Amino acid sequence: MSSDISHAIDQAPGHVVHTDPETGKTGMWLFLFTELLLFGGLFLIYGVYRSMNEGAFHHAAAELNVAMGVTNTIVLLTSSLTMVMAVSALQRNQVKRSLGFLTGTLLLSATFLVIKFFEWSAKYHHGIFPGKDHLHELPHGEGLFFNLYFMMTGLHGIHVVIGMIVMTVVLFKIRSGALAADNHGMLEYTGLYWHLVDLVWIFLLPLFYLTT
Amino acid sequence: MSNSHTAVAEKPHVLPDGLFVMVWAALLVLTAITVGGSVFFPGKVGILVAMIVTPIKATLILMYFMHLKYEKKAFTIMFLVAVGILSVFIGLTLFDYLLR
Known part of the structure; x- marks a missing residue:
């Protein structure tokens, strides 16, 4: 008992790094629930307008x-796969392998945004973009569809950009040794976030692209 | 004392990479099924295929990529509560709009 106390006194508060993986993970999941409700609300709007404009959609x-x-x-x-492998590599203390997979995830997310850019600019040149006159001349339901398309894939795209920024920060933290096998929480939470971004896209695909 | 303290800290559950590759392959196959369904059976059948396959894909990502299968049960319960609330919102609203 006395050794417990002396042990506690030995370590000045400033030097003790309190990390509780369970709490950190719980916090991250709570944040993901708010994301779920954010996108869920948009899915609801989509569902209602689609039921009212079946043909136009x-x-x-x-x-x-x-x-x-x-x-x-x-x-x-694939970026979700490389992300999960980056996490488990760091957990096994394979720092180089983890950095490699994380870089791969970053490159794949950039690829996603490049493809998205070409997609959006093609639509833009056809006059299909929020604020363009052509979009207002379309039948009501079609205008709604495209506005929802830009709104939802746009919000998802913002999430991809944020994910890339966080991944870059994590990348440098792993390189500097601030994140390591015994303290990999931040990489794990970034992974959870990234999988949610993937999860949302999985629902966006059938709702917008496969509705024909 | 400090040694025994670090030993108490739980070792993270590290899954083999092969499992993740298998999950990824399954996700690609399921994506192909969804796309095939909408291309070859446009209309009701295609939508039905997407409505069945997409939640399966989501479950795979949640269980394996997001580790939900290997976490404490509390995480799964929390997740189901959040999804349950969302389902009530969407369900009740669509119930209203679809049956008007």
Whole structure:
């Protein structure tokens, strides 16, 4: 008992790093629930408007490029794989392997955004973009479909950008040794976030690209 | 004392990479099924396929990539509560709109 106390006194508060993986993970999951409700609300709006404009939604969805949507799905699923492997590599203390997989995840997320950029700019040149006159001239339901498409994939795209920023920070932290096998929480939470971004996209694919 | 303290800290559950590759392959196959369903059976059948396959894909990601299968049960319960609330929102609203 006395050794317990002396042990506690030995370590000045400033030097003790309190990490509780369970608490950290719980916090991350709670944040993910708010994300779920954020996207869930948009899915609800989509569901209601689709039920009111069944024909227009099908017609408008035919305008989207299925090949690009599916390619992006494969890119994102693969980035989830490299992310989960980066986490387990660090847990096994394979720092170089972890850094490699994390870099791969970053490259794949960049690929996703590049494909998204080409997709959006093609739509833009056809006058299909929020604020463009052509979009207002479309039948009501089709305009709704495209506005929801830009809103939801746009919000998802913002999540991808944020994910890339966090991944870059984590990458440097692993390189500097601030994150390591016995203290890998931040990488793990980043992974959880990234899988949620992937999860949302999995639902966006059938809702927008496969509605024909 | 300090040694025994670090030993108490739980070792993270590290899954083999082969498992993750298998889950990834399953996700790609399921994606192919969804896309095939909408291309070859446009309309009701395609939508039905997507509505069945997409939650399966989500479950795979949650259980393996997000480790939910290997965490304490509390995490799964928390997740189900969140999804349950969302389902009530969406369910009740669509119930109203679809049956008007």
